[in-house]
Amino acid sequence: MKAVIARAATYTVAAILVVGATYATPRLPQKKPAEELLNAQQQSMATLPVAMLRERFDTLASGESLRSVFARGGVSEVLASQALKALTIINPGRVRAGMPIVFRSAAPDSAPTEIVLHLAIDRLLHLKRDGASWTESEEQLPWTTDTIVVSGNISSTLYDAMDSSAADLLPAGARQQLTWSLADVFEYKIDMSRDLQPGDAFRVMAERSSSTSGAVRIGKVLAATFTLSGSELQAIRYASHHVSGDFFDANGRSLRAAFLRAPLEFRRISSTFGGRFHPILGVWKQHKGTDYAASSGTPVRAIGDGTVVRAGWGNGYGNVLEIRHRNGFVSRYGHLRGFASGVHTGSHVAIGQTVAYVGMTGLATGPHLHFEVLVNGVQRDPRSALRDRSGDPVPASERPAFETQRALMMAVLESSSSATSPTGLAAR
Numbered sequence: 001m002k003a004v005i006a007r008a009a010t011y012t013v014a015a016i017l018v019v020g021a022t023y024a025t026p027r028l029p030q031k032k033p034a035e036e037l038l039n040a041q042q043q044s045m046a047t048l049p050v051a052m053l054r055e056r057f058d059t060l061a062s063g064e065s066l067r068s069v070f071a072r073g074g075v076s077e078v079l080a081s082q083a084l085k086a087l088t089i090i091n092p093g094r095v096r097a098g099m100p101i102v103f104r105s106a107a108p109d110s111a112p113t114e115i116v117l118h119l120a121i122d123r124l125l126h127l128k129r130d131g132a133s134w135t136e137s138e139e140q141l142p143w144t145t146d147t148i149v150v151s152g153n154i155s156s157t158l159y160d161a162m163d164s165s166a167a168d169l170l171p172a173g174a175r176q177q178l179t180w181s182l183a184d185v186f187e188y189k190i191d192m193s194r195d196l197q198p199g200d201a202f203r204v205m206a207e208r209s210s211s212t213s214g215a216v217r218i219g220k221v222l223a224a225t226f227t228l229s230g231s232e233l234q235a236i237r238y239a240s241h242h243v244s245g246d247f248f249d250a251n252g253r254s255l256r257a258a259f260l261r262a263p264l265e266f267r268r269i270s271s272t273f274g275g276r277f278h279p280i281l282g283v284w285k286q287h288k289g290t291d292y293a294a295s296s297g298t299p300v301r302a303i304g305d306g307t308v309v310r311a312g313w314g315n316g317y318g319n320v321l322e323i324r325h326r327n328g329f330v331s332r333y334g335h336l337r338g339f340a341s342g343v344h345t346g347s348h349v350a351i352g353q354t355v356a357y358v359g360m361t362g363l364a365t366g367p368h369l370h371f372e373v374l375v376n377g378v379q380r381d382p383r384s385a386l387r388d389r390s391g392d393p394v395p396a397s398e399r400p401a402f403e404t405q406r407a408l409m410m411a412v413l414e415s416s417s418s419a420t421s422p423t424g425l426a427a428r
Helices: 033-047 066-072 077-086 158-165 172-185 396-415
Strands: 006-009 054-059 100-105 114-120 123-130 133-140 143-153 201-211 216-228 231-237 269-271 274-277 284-287 290-293 299-301 306-313 319-324 329-339 354-358 368-375 378-380
Touching: 066 077, 077 123, 077 133, 143 158, 143 216, 143 396, 158 172, 172 201, 172 216, 201 396, 216 396, 231 396, 306 329, 319 354
Parallel strands: none
Antiparallel strands: 006 143, 054 100, 100 114, 114 123, 123 133, 143 201, 201 216, 216 231, 269 290, 274 284, 290 368, 299 354, 306 319, 319 329, 329 354, 329 368, 368 378
């Protein structure tokens, strides 16, 4: 992996979101997402009064009741019953597994005087005790938002490139969020599971929100570039009043095209287009399509608007779905566990709509999706058949505004590679 650059930028809404970039960003510790949440919550306790001498941290296990966790935290049966009766903000019988809970006591070996339920990364529920009675209150933790610019080179996968390039800016969970967001931006143009090659590069500018507890999350992607085999594709966020889609390329054309590049949001290919040794039939046969390995039940989405022409059993394909699109295109999805509600022969589906679920029916050794594209009845490699389906352009009336926004966005992206001092501008 070549050296990669990740720097922070700030922006203001008044200047079309972006006016500069900053590069002095504190290094955040790298932890697993669950660890990040618990540690961020523990950090939020650092400002408690000194009189709080004892804290016990616990987590609600799968299938466990709040009463059980309360008992483990030193709350008697009588006090636990009163505490559960005091809860009105949430239903005590419907709380998520894994929720951190903090018990606070005024002195060691005394009953807790406060219980804190961490309902979300930025939402706390406090139960405070006065004698045998409890009162509840909710706390929303504030967030501050700035903008970061992350640049990276591909050596293996987009995940690996993001992990190495954004380590100074984002914890592990936020890096994963940014990876998914970047893939979503280019989902009409790039299949991140198979189009990337070593030496390709990306640059992305996105909102980063940080809470007072130290938690970090990713907001909107504002602009991005992807360089594939030397060719750069730009994505500029722009709100057009006449053209659908959130992102536009350097020529002002919407990245929202007639087809998605892949039928799964989270994808990993297990075989490539062309000849292969069939794992069940045991013979060398032409494998005209793409196999995406995924867990059974993973939603399968229609790659484009169309009409279902087949939804049923297809011998070696198992449960198979075929959708007819415009201009002679047909997409085929095989080895399905089942079909989504309302999907049947003759039904109309929209691009991105969940139409079926990954399975292992038919000639399949494990759960995966077999995907094919036919053009005028002839099977084609999906990678080439779905490429370069350009979207609609920004109308002439909006062109000046788009060009202004594009220039500002690209200036920030490009300046992230130079050694520039912080701008000193405040984040919004």
